[in-house]
Amino acid sequence: MIAVLGGHGKTGRAVCSALADRGVDARPLGRADWPDLASEVAGCEAAYVIAPNLHPDEPAYVASALAALGSAGVERVVYHSVASPYAPAMPHHLGKAVSEDLVRRSGLGWTILQPGAYLQNLDLTGPLDLPYSPDVRFGFLDLADLGRAAAVVLTEPGHGGATYELATRVATVRELADEAGVPVRRVADPGTHPWLSAMFAYYDDHGLPVGTRVLDAMVQRR
Template identity: 90%
Template structure:
């Protein structure tokens, strides 16, 4: 099936903008949808052949959100869905990851033609323009993902054949934050957790012990490099 229009749920955020830009590069319309479209989501996604689903950051009940989206896609006859999950979704120590693990199961059982992307931490989440304070160890390994690469990978699986029923972990490079800071020529230090959200505190504690390793070979293969 040729894909001409893709509904991008959460399309006004940085992830959604990256996906829409990559779709435009392929001559495909990305239709960004947000809160204003939620009251009549089935109508908002009508006419799209596929959807890319990004839940709001730290959503308190992501499975409920995804359930509603899947129902709207089914009602509107959108048969293709790509779900934006996270690397290592089933980590009991990180509640927001577990919410994505449960949501992945919902997507797999939705009856739609599905693909799941599991991105690593975004490189763009680190401000490397000056001294960097970090609430976890700068010496643990991460698979970092560039936002543009995420968009390109999403566009590939949304518009090309052969990705149905697939789950892909995505990272652009493997590094520690200390290595990235050294490359940028800025100092990095570990500071106390600011305690802004209990789920973020749980994430920082997990990162401090384990980081979030993600390999790069899957992304390289998807992008043909």
């Protein structure tokens, strides 16, 4: 039995689906403060920890989860981080960098996954508006591949103490839009969240490149 903290979101559903494909039972749990988390994860061999997007204090969230896992006797944890977590210009990435340190010092067996931007975050069914340059390079990750990689590290030996960056392909948004036959244009930052604005500015300057070879090896794709 594998606990998936944040198991009802799109990431958690992808992980649970990939575990089911391997005949492994998953226990999806909601993303909230868990007064009874230790009892909910009791009997699980491992846990996959996903924090809510843009959580205001992800290290505290992860610390609470790690404490509950430890008290419940869960021996292994896989933490869902992000590609390039130590990027000082992006505050929510820095929260994941601090959380990675907590995971490494938790006393549990651990593995860290650092996914690139999800392909599914781009709606390529029609005209695509972007608040950052469509011509910078990204390491994009398909959600199904994220699930497969998570299932590998949760169920196979040899991944303890490992940190893996994951991407399905490297491309610009314009290249993806051209392949889909849809137009893409640059628009103003809507200013919905200061962390998102900081992220868009970082993307403008650097993109978010991630190599693909690690994922290829993990899911034995040639």
